């Protein structure tokens with residue numbers, strides 16, 4: 001069993017290599033929860049993917065192998081809550097495996113199924129059977145936002161009546177999940193109201209045994225005056241706790257990274273942050289999107305960007321803007337000249353949704369002050385940590401062993 | 411910088427480009443709007459191009475128009491076509507070569523199918539005009555076979571153009587000679603170098619945007635233009651075009667938006683046709699030089715791609 005655990009962890013690191021194609025099935029637009037920060041404005045119970053659409057999508061993708069030359073593939077299943085559709089997912093995965101083998105496709109044995117779940121159905125028999133069956137090609141992340149009061153602030157059950165948080169329904173599944181995915185990380189999303197709980201939440205997740213906490217501020221323009229200062233204070237307190245509690249040795253928090261907060265060269269460091277267009281999302285109607293964030297249910301203001309469908313295939317002209325987007329062309333001059341630009345992320349879908357015209361070429365800078373606050377706290381973290389390590393004589397050992405946390409590309 | 415204002419005098423004014431006029435009912439620009447537009451153009455120091463309808467304009471309009479230096483663009487069938495600076499023909503077959511004169515600039519709008527069927531008729535037109543602009547209106551429909559046919563057609567037409575040059579009639583033909591004369595991009599410029607004023611008194615990126623959706627305006631004559639994201643109409647913000655040397659290409663921002671949903675991103679069909687023209691121009695330049703010295707210093711390098719997208723795409 002230990003060997004199996006180790007294998008999954010190694011795989012997970014290898015799979016972060018970034019050479020894989022991401023193909024996302026939006027299997028349902030339904031979810032048991034109604035998280036307050038959820039960007040999915042058009043969730044509903046009706047739009048569930050049919051087997052026919054899923055099969056047509058897979059057939060199209062495999063019939064056009066040359067258009068998908070990436071060495072590996074990650075099939076993502078998202079919702080809503082993907083595990084609400086576990087029967088369909090199992091059928092899709094079985095078909096993918098059979099077809100990869102039958103066609104001797106170059107993705108055979110170079111594929112992964114990936115899930116981001118709210119964790120509520122994790123221990124059901126069906127989900128567990130699926131996990132057992134696909135263990136060597138699987139990654140699953142459970143979203144838990146931190147302490148109960150932080151989690152329940154946003155992640156509440158759907159429905160009328162008094163608000164009911166989902167913390168207890170998720171946390172009971174964490175031990176089982178960690179036993180199956182010991183390197184499992186969780187995604188935490190920070191909005192304005194969550195700021196006071198950042199420190200306690202990260203520490204709480206560590207205490208649950210989660211070693212990798214991927215935490216982001218939302219890209220939407222939700223920030224209030226003074227949020228950046230409050231955010232910085234929280235991160236400084238968290239920095240002290242991580243350093244004083246020696247958590248840095250074995251745990252990671254994506255807020256702290258040596259790579260952020262530097263100027264970026266306009267020519268050599270001109271990459272787009274976001275992978276939209278290099279990914280492919282498919283919805284229940286069989287439409288293709290450059291990323292899920294361009295589907296109608298994700299957009300507040302704009303029309304969806306549909307780049308084809310399972311019947312007619314991909315309209316390659318519609319992909320061209322995404323495949324030629326670079327950082328400087330979409331950024332305002334302030335960002336091009338910014339002294340702390342590295343690590344300042346964006347979401348192409350949110351850029352599009354917030355843009356003054358229907359374009360993916362206008363970067364939203366709603367997180368500007370939050371990123372700058374993060375950079376200041378991050379500077380503090382590394383200055384304090386390195387000083388401590390040098391005094392302990394353990395800097396070299398730290399450099400050799402440090403967890404390789406990559407900034408998450410959406 | 412804005413250099414041109416296209417004033418569409420009527421909702422049925424002629425098209426001179428890729429878009430089709432989809433209004434049937436004439437709707438003349440109010441005289442007051444026309445006067446404001448002329449005044450605005452003088453203040454902003456921009457050149458004016460008037461797009462005329464078929465019917466003759468009332469006398470007071472004609473008088474107002476003559477108060478500013480301008481270019482008149484009319485359909486060959488328009489009542490006042492004799493006064494046009496640029497005459498537009500719909501279809502190659504509709505051009506009567508005998509009616510042309512050597513100082514004329516003409517635009518011929520044609521569909522792909524008709525172009526392939528009728529392009530040989532251009533041989534008779536080329537000796538008769540000073541400039542010929544052929545606009546293939548449905549470029550977006552080009553398929554692989556069409557590119558091959560297009561290349562063959564241009565190769566044939568290049569022979570006629572060469573003969574004109576050798577015979578000391580240096581006719582300008584957009585598909586074959588513009589690239590030879592250019593050292594930098596010279597594209598349509600809608601949204602950056604030009605705007606359009608429609609009969610409703612509102613500005614549009616170009617007439618095509620007006621015909622697509624009247625609510626898609628970018629300001630009005632009383633308050634001036636207010637184009638959002640204006641940088642996206644500039645070459646420096648067009649990741650494919652800024653590395654391209656098909657300098658003569660239309661780079662039609664309207665077609666861009668229709669095909670790729672972004673004004674700064676061309677379709678494969680636009681790029682491929684422009685490169686077939688570019689490469690045919692290169693061969694024409696070489697052919698003319700076989701006869702004698704011609705434009706020393708102008709070179710069109712040989713390239714191995716027909717779509718610069720392949721050179722800039724980030725996923726390969």
Ligand code: SF4
Nearest residue numbers: 335338341344365368
């Ligand atoms: S959004 Fe702000 S912090 Fe981020 S790169 Fe732009 S200027 Fe810098």
Ligand code: SF4
Nearest residue numbers: 651654659676681684
């Ligand atoms: S050929 Fe393509 S890349 Fe070049 S100018 Fe024309 S549209 Fe732009």
